[in-house]
Amino acid sequence: MRITHLAAAAALALGAGLAALPAAGAQDMIVEKKTFELPSFTTVSGRTVKGVKVGWEAYGKLNEAKDNVVLITHFFSGTSHAAGKYTPGDKAPGYWDAIIGPGKAIDTNKYYVVASDTLANLSPKDPTVVTTGPASINPDTGKPYGLDFPLVTIKDFVNVQKALLESLGITRLKAVVGASMGALQAYEWAASYPDMVERIIPVIGAPTADAYLIGWLSLWAQPILDDPNWNKGDYYGKEPPVAGLKTALKLVTLHANAAEWADRTFGRALADEAKNPFVAVENKFKIETALDQAATARANVADANHFLYLVKASQSAAVDPAKITVPTMLLYSPTDQVFLADSVRAQFALIKNARLKVSKTIAGPYGHLNGVLEIRRVASDITQFLDHDMTKPWVIR
């Protein structure tokens, strides 16, 4: 899940007492968005899309053997902007800047780190995102696809990433590392292309979307389907389903966070002390208006059909943990409400054929979002796992 303005503000507000963030400023890594284009892409379901474009970023240097590559796969509302800044004046760096950069856990002095936007990225109106999905122009009609765009799956995301890497001459990955929907992609990489991947680090995610997650994803999407402006996906050039999209985004935001964050940030404070929530339906608590504001900001760059497509893609995750052979380090949050710890642990326990498997918890007040906002807490675990010689046994340091 993306760091929302809300969550980012909360992160700052809650910063005291937590481990210090790396100092920003002079050492900011400046990064550039690039575009990868595939003249034609065929989905796993057998449908072909012309002129598929996705944005990507890279940090560090590709070595001559082209064998120092770490792929970062993004979460539901994330983008390829995993680290660094586009200009020194950017307010915030990429979402995992705490662990990606020179001398950091995923050390760009050592690794060539690649991150790409998925197909149907949630935020096609974000100027830093390049994606192809229902909001894109269908070259055959000159109009947006809408629901004519084929549904896509986690494996389709992986296949686009594979094509991007192959275009760079890369045939082997040191690691695939991703949070949430990015973890689904990491597991899919391990399952589909085990000979290309040396290790995976799924963060706050599981190999398979279980029934409860399928149900929740469906309910995230439902407000969009209920919005009359959605109009079966045909709203481009018309009034878009903003109300439905906003409610969907609110659900994601709250679900991805946790009670400790809510309590410490809002408690039972009112949005307006003069407006008692128990005398009028429209009078709200502070957490209610904060969720509303965060959703409004996100809805400005998001697309409702893309949201639906990402729900379908996330539901498609169905990797059999018993078939994972690639060394795996699972990082999860015990207070995660989206990928519940019990389910994540149960699925991880079924990984019996990996050459190595390790799991660690990520503490913090943000539930699911600990995997993004508190990732620095597991920085040394990530470094150890990346550096580990997989022919040797694992020693816990």
Place this chain on the structure above:
Amino acid sequence: MRITHLAAAAALALGAGLAALPAAGAQDMIVEKKTFELPSFTTVSGRTVKGVKVGWEAYGKLNEAKDNVVLITHFFSGTSHAAGKYTPGDKAPGYWDAIIGPGKAIDTNKYYVVASDTLANLSPKDPTVVTTGPASINPDTGKPYGLDFPLVTIKDFVNVQKALLESLGITRLKAVVGASMGALQAYEWAASYPDMVERIIPVIGAPTADAYLIGWLSLWAQPILDDPNWNKGDYYGKEPPVAGLKTALKLVTLHANAAEWADRTFGRALADEAKNPFVAVENKFKIETALDQAATARANVADANHFLYLVKASQSAAVDPAKITVPTMLLYSPTDQVFLADSVRAQFALIKNARLKVSKTIAGPYGHLNGVLEIRRVASDITQFLDHDMTKPWVIR
């Protein structure tokens, strides 16, 4: 939360291997719905409603001293039908029939058990429910109140119950026992009328709605507010906001349940094996259509404004645990997604002035709903607590 058709079916499906249910049939308790009417009721916020009616049921016999009364307070989508059957042919008894009846945990050979419908009960179209709320006719206008009905709080529910009990000559309660929103009422009883209540048994609930719960309740309600048919609550005699109400009910149903139930009942099964969910937006998983069917059934008897009013009432819960002096037995579910175990435990820890406090967990696959569907697992704890002489120390048996 009410036992939905869905949950009830699941409970049966999952019955194997669990403790045996008490045999039904000959010993079914036959109960009768009665109506309590208050010519005038003034809310805590100072607004007066004429001709307030609520339904109630009683099980057992009121003794001469009128001091053998146990009050049952109902959950968000519940009713006063806590036990027994209206006719021997009823498909299912009241929701807590497993613990209320002759010889059961709350033994009706000993106690006079009273259960009443709240104001603004979720299901005013259920013929067994009697309630007063936004869907009721305003005697001053001859039309439904809509949002002209005053918002109500947990304390208002308690005050109506108090008036009902006083009309029966009852001035002292052996115990108040309630699940979820019923637990909020039990805590409110202890805080507001400590001299009337000997002990409380809050089940799957906490004294105060914390920020995360306030946020979730708000999101449950949002689909109703988003539905154009809601029309600021003015939809009586017009097209009601069924789509929004259904989505709201789906959210409650899934939230109140848990991953184990979802996995065991549905897994990744498709609604229709011939319709792959990854080739068309409208193709669904079984859990998605099951949630839809359950919500459709519930929406038939529910009212959207009543849903909003119950959200507000639940958000109003703000009992300071430090002020609880009444002996308290907390029964909670470790896998509860609505009243998260961490929050329930943390609030319980702040109860320092109660003459006695005890907590027990309720196991089961249903998360929050363990407090309803699996209540028999804590039957002996309930009996011990009800029978305990509060002048003596607690001995764990």
